[in-house]
Every structure is written in C-alpha cells, then in structure tokens.
Amino acid sequence: MLDAFLSGSGQVFAPDTLLYMLLGSIAGIVAAAIPGFTVTMAIVLTLPLTFAMDPLQGIAVMLAVYVGGYTGGLISAALLGIPGTPSAVATTFDAFPMARAGEPGRALSLGIWASFFGTVLSTVVLVLAAPPLALFAVRLGPWEYFSLIVFALTIVASLVGRSVLRGLIAGAIGLAISTVGPDPIMGRPRFDFGIEMLAPGLSFLIVLIGIFAISQLLSEVEDARSVRSGIALSTKDIEFRTWAVMREVLMRPVNLVRSSVVGVLVGALPGAGGSIANLIAYDQAKRGSKTPEKFGSGTPEGVVASEAGNSATAGGGLIPMISLGIPGSAVDAILMASLMVHGISVGPRLILDNADLVYGMFVAMVVSSFMMLLVCVVSMRAFLRVTEIPKWLIVPAVIVCCVVGSYALNNRVTDLYLLGFIGLAGYALRALDYPLAPLVLGVILGPIAETNLRRALMTDADWSLFLTRPVSLLLLIAAALSIAWVLWKHRKTTKNGEVSSP
Template identity: 55%
Template sequence: MFDLLYLGFGEILNIKILLVIFIGVVVGVIAGLIPGFTVAMAIVLTLPLTFGMEPVTGIAAMIGVFVGGMSGGLISAALLGIPGTPSSVATTFDAYPMAKNGHPGKALSIGIWASFLSSIISLLILVTIAPQVSQFALKFGPWEMFALICLALTIIASVTGESMIKGLIAGLFGILISTIGADPIMGFARFTFDLSVLRAGIPFLVVLIGMFAISRLMESLEKPQMEKDLKEKQKENAAEVAFVLRPIKTLKTVLKKPGTLIGSSFIGSIIGAIPGAGGSIANIVAYDQAKKWSKDPKKFGTGCEEGVVASEAGNNSTVGGDLIPTVALGIPGSAVTAVLLSALMVHGITPGPLLIVEEPGIVGGIFVAFFIASFGMLITQFAGMRYFVKVTQVPTHLLVPIILMLCVVGTFVLNNRVTDLYILLAMGIIGYLFTKYKFALAPAIIGVILGPIAEVNLRRAFMTNPDWTLFVSRPISLTFLVLTVLSILFTIWQSSRTKAKLNRP
C-alpha cells in the first residue's frame, strides 16, 4: 500500500500534472453544476484531449474531472433546487430549503466540506482494499475471468431504468456492437456486411461519445421548455446570491456530526464498489439512512444540516468505491470508470488484476491524483463559487455547438478516420432514440466494454481445455457463477416487489 503511494507521489508531484488535475477539477465542477450535463458526459468529452498526454497525466486529468463533477451538482441543487447531476438529487431536499431560508452560503459550505472529507475517507478505503482484491484476483484463469465477467454483466439488470426488458435489449445491443469487425482470436472480419466503414470495427470510444454526448445534445435541443423553467427558477432565487461562505465555522458544523459523515461515506464507498450502482443511489440511500438514525427525523427536508452532510458525503464517497473494481479487477463500476478503462487501453495499458503488479506507478498515480483532486475541489469550490453560479445562466443554444465541435474533433483525432464520424452520428441517433423511447444508455455501454472481455476469456478457456465442466469444478469460477444466478434472481425479485408497491391502491 505505502509502496504504491510512494510511487504515485513520484509520478504526480510535477507542476504540469498538478495543473492538469486542477483544470480537470474546474471543468468537472462546471459540468456538474449545469443541469442535464452529466459527469459521464464531461469525462467522455475530456477523453480525446488526453490522447497526446502521458498515461499518468491523462488519467490524472480525468480523475480531476470525476471528483469535480461529483461535487459540482451541489451548486445548482442548493441555489436552484435543481440537481446538477443525478447524484445530487437528495442534496436538494435540505440544501435548497436552507438556501431559501436565507443561508445559501451555509448550505454550500457544509456540502463542500462533506464532499471533501468523504472523498478522503473513501480514498483510505480504496488504498486499503484494492491491492488485497487484486492479489486475490491474480489466481484467476480464463475460466474465473469469464465467470467474473458474467457476474459483472448482471450489472446490466440493475441499471435498466424503468423497464428491465428494455435494459436487457440495450445491453445485448452493446454486446452485438462489440462483435463487429475483426475477430479477436482469428482476425477475420465478421458482421461487416461488406461495408468498408465497419471493417475496422466500431471503436468503443466512438460509441461512448455518440451515445452519451451527441444523444444528449439532440435531447437538449428538443426541450427548450427545460431552459425556460430553469430561467424562471433563477429569477425566483436571484435572492441575493450575495452569500457568505464561512468555511471554518461550517467545517466545525460538519465535524460535529461524525456519525453521519463516516456512516454516509462508508455507504457511498460500498455502493460505489458495486458495479452499476453509482452516486445517485448512494446519495439517496445515505440520506435515507441518516434520516432513519436521526434523533429528530422530522427536521429533514426543512434545511437540516445533517441532511446536507449525509447526501453530499454519500454522493462523493462513491468515487473511491467506484475505483475499487476498476483498479483491482479491470471491471468498470460505472459509465465514468468505463471511460477511465478506455483511456488506459488507448495508452496500451491492459486493465485487470495484473494492473497493480505490472503498472504500480499508474495505480499509485490514480490514488494520489484522487487525493490531490479532492484538495483541488475544496479550493476550487470555495474560491470560484460566485463565478460558477453564473455558468448556469449560459443558454443551451450556445453550449450545444461548442460541445458538438469537441465531440467531432475528439472522435476524428482518435484514429484520424472520417468513417468514425459517420459511426459517431449513427451512434448519436441510436442513443437519442434509446433515450426517447426510455431505453437506458448505461447497459449498452457496459455491454460494449465487457462483451469482448467475456468472449476472449471464453474462447481462451476452451482453447486451453475443451472440457466445459471446468467452469463449475473450479471453486472460484463456480462461486462467481452462483453469485451471477443469485444476482439475477435478486434483481427480478426487487423489480417485481417495486411493481407490486406501485400497483397497490
């Protein structure tokens, strides 16, 4: 553990990298506070800019955006009552009433400190657990890896949105996309329909940018009413945003609630480590648990300090938890860490259990970049709060062309192929149709990332030994397959239970 941190500090303590992390945090905060502009979208747009960087620098930049984005949603949640990101929904429950009651600075300050301290707690959990998980994973063969990916693919069932059937269709669509192009073992073309544009396959980064960014741009252009409502909300709250932050006083307030802070941070870290869960679930679960354990639950929803601490601690601590399966197993815990894995692949680094052994400097760099980004977020939020608020007033018709240009340039730079731009447009239209007809995007992205890994390990297993019973006779592989079945059954039970509740009179 300490060796990794030592190597990480050696990699990161460079003026250029520190500046890149700081810029990433600023970009993340701005992305997080714009309602409808998700952290995943910000990370996707950042990715092409990292291609010309060293691997550690590029990953550090994206960690900065990740940390900044998770805390940025606090600003619009507190001042406008509109969550900047899905992971700041519960923050509106108490931060907004506190701001309306004449204490906007207090709401923001408490949220910032809770975000920072929970990030540090989740970092300690990450640094402690990830190397241990990785050591265990070194015992894996292709049978264990295939079984693990099967378990990971059940994430698709837990992020399906309103309809499990639609989510599974989206996931299968992602797996199908990953099979187009050259066969990973034999190298011959498949599913190309003799179209030259498909012979090189469909790059997963183009799928990410198209389905997440382009589709959201189309969606935002279709909803001018959203911008109108936002402006009305801003006028309502133009309430003297002449707020006073008082960081020292609010730090003491947060520290007086250690149970809520630590408990919510652990909840966020655990939920973050579960692939497919994410900050939006952690934000609400942490808030709900804090309310249940509170001596005075009735004060929640009226501008309660404890509610702001719980929601923001639960939200931001998911970053460290999310990185645990990413670093230790090479499995994305969310769409954001799927992009981080993509960045590693672009730089020729293979994610997986061997990452800590083969690239300890990269892993240490991730840990230290997270640590520094947390401090960067704290400084950036307090120093730039008044200016960040103005960003929420930028009209959509100005933001859309800028983001579109970044998407097109980033896609072209990836392989210098014009054909990728056609694929980008196609993926954008498909992503838009998915969103319009309420198909979740996350399952498709997870399918694109995990599908090829599952295929390669399955084929390696049969090439090593054609006996299929090895999948159930090897203890670790069998355990993962049993967990896969249990995960599917649990999701079905949970889904039917939710439907039953909704159908009750």
C-alpha cells in the same frame, strides 16, 4: 511499493500536471453545475485532450474532472432545486430548503466539505482494498473471469433503469456491438458487410461519446422554451462561512463515515454509481437520525449524507477497475479506456505491472479532492454564474467538442459518421427508456468476456468447469440471484399496485 508510490507522486506533483489538474477541477465543477450536464459528459469531453499527455498525467486530469464534477452538481441542486447531475438528487431535498430559508452559503459549504471528506475517505478504502483484491484476482482463471463479467452485467441491468428486461437487452446490445470487427483471438473479420466504417470494429470511445454525449445533447433541446432562456440567479448576498461549516461537518462523524462507506460499497458495484449512492446514503442517514422528521426541511444531516455518499463512489468505483479490470460505472469505463488508448492493459495485473501508475492514481485522487476544495473555497461565487449560461449557447458548442474528440482518437472521418449514427440510435434508446449504462459496460466487457470464454475452452474443452470451479460457480449463482431478486421485487411491486388500485 514505496518506490512506486514515490514515482507516482513525483509524476502527479509535477507543475504541469498540477496545472492541468487544476483546470480539470474547474472544468468538472463548471460542467456539472449546468443542469442536465452529467459528470460522465464532462469526462467524455476531457478525454481527447489527454491523448497527448502521459498516461498518469491524463488519468490524473480526468480524476480531477471526476472529483470536481461530483461537487459541481451541488450548485444547481442547492440554489435552484434542480440536481446538476443525477448524483445530486438527494442533495436537493435539504440543500434547497436550506438555501430558500436564507442560508444558501451554508448549504453550499456543507456540500463541499462533505464531498471533500467523502472523497478522501473513499480513497483510503481504495488504497487498502484494491491491492489485496488484485493479488487475489491474478489467481483467477478464464472461467472465473467469464463468470465475473456475467455477474457484472446482470448487476448493472438489475440496478439501472425501470425495467430489468430492457436493462438486460441494453447490456446484450453492448455485447453485440463489441462483436463487430476483428475477433479478439484470431483477428478474423466479423459483421463488416464490406463497409469501411465497420471493418476496424466499433471503437468503444466513439460508442461512448455517441451514446452518452450526443444523445444527451439532443434530449437537452427537447423543450424549446428552456433552451432559449438562462436561469437568473442572485449571488450577491451569499455568505459561505467556510471554516465554521467545516467544524459543523466534522461534528457529524458517524453520518460522514456511514455515508462514505455507503458510497464506497455502492460505487464498487458495477453500474451503481453516485446516482444511487446519494439516495441510499440519505435514506440511511434519515433512518439513523434522532430527528428524522427534520429531513426534507433543510437539515445539514441530509446535505452531508447525500454529498459524502455520491463523492465516495469515486474511490469505490476504482476498486473493481484497478483490481479486476471491471469498471464500476460509465465514468470508470472511460478512465479504463483512456489507459487502453495509451497501450496499458487493464486487469488484475495492472497494479503489478504498472504500480507507479496505480499509486499515482491514488495520490491524484487525494490531490484532486484538495484541489476541488481550494477551487470551491476561493472562487465559488464565480461558479454560481455558470447556472445562468443558456443551453442554446452550450449545446452546439459541446456537439463540436464531441466531434473533435471522436476525430482526434484515430484521425478517421468515418468515425464521425459512426458518431452520428450512434448518437441518433442512443437518442432513440434514451427516448424509449432503455438504460444506457449497461450498453456501454457491455461494449467494454464484451471482448474481455469473449477472450476469457474462448481461452477457458482452449485450455479445457469441458463446459462443466464453469459450474464446478468454486469461485466461478459462486459468481454465476450471484448473477442468478441478482436477477431473481429483481424479478421478485418487481412482482411484489405489481401485486401491491393491484391491491391498492381501486
């Protein structure tokens, strides 16, 4: 273990890796500071740049973008009242009033320190939880794995979006997309209809770039007025008081640890990332506070809870990815895909076969959080200008980056046509209020589900084993319960609506 840790650390602390990570951290903060641009998009755009790097170097850079991105969302949340990313929604509740009350620097510094401690605490949990979970997971058979994926997809569908049925449909569309191309066991062609573009299957990364980035960019130009104007911001009088605020954050250990734990737990659930964690952490902090009436008026407690909560999902989401090969969120799915691009198979054996890579990832998480802190403390004033960049300048340039990234993956022009189709389909689904996270997770989990289902029945043709093996049964019951819970909640909400409506 020590060997692997030292080897991983050696790779992360190489000067070129540190430099790329620093650039990644800046890119993450900048991307997430622009209202409407999510952490996921920042990671998607970084991905093609990492193809030429070593696996650990590439993943370390993406982790730096990830950690930086969670903090970047804070800038527009605090100064403009617009969350830069969905994971900073609860940050607006208190950081914005605090900034308007004449303390914008304090609001930003509180968020930065809370993000830093949230990430570090979540990494500690990750280091402690992932290896033992992986050791347990290697003993699971294909029956348990198939049931685990069923559970993961039902959880995703029930947590994301406004309609569980559309969530399930989106997840099933993802699974359906994964069936195009050669089948994973025998390699027989499926659903290509003689079209060259479909013959090798629909690449997960192209689907991801199309679904998340292109569709998001198209929706950014919906409002012609907002596209044509930047947001003017006065940054001259901001006083950050970095060290005084650090003490202020550390004086709230209970809130910090509670919010981080919420972030880790929510992050570890498939599909539930920072966008849910920040709201739950905020809610918990309000319930646990002696002065809940101050929440919403600019209390530091609220800023700390939201930012520690969303940043802690970074470490939490990596737990199922490293130990089970099941991504906790769309960002984790991209990290997983980037490892697969380098020929590394992701699953419970990852930590056994590539221990230096996994320990390197742990080190990279901690380094990334220090880097984010350093970058923010040194040059926060410069980042504030990012919010002034108008969308008309960014949207076309980012579309070009998506095209380059999609082409660089396989050097195939047909992939670009695929990107166009999937981007438009993604926009249509987004406009029709289908959640996109279950779809993306469906695409990545589809081949794993199919392989395990077929392997299970090749080992023993008896279907009932899915219900008689205890862990498999437990996971299937959990899947059924998650759907039942959502249906019950939906019925309760509808009933209340009927009673309250005149």
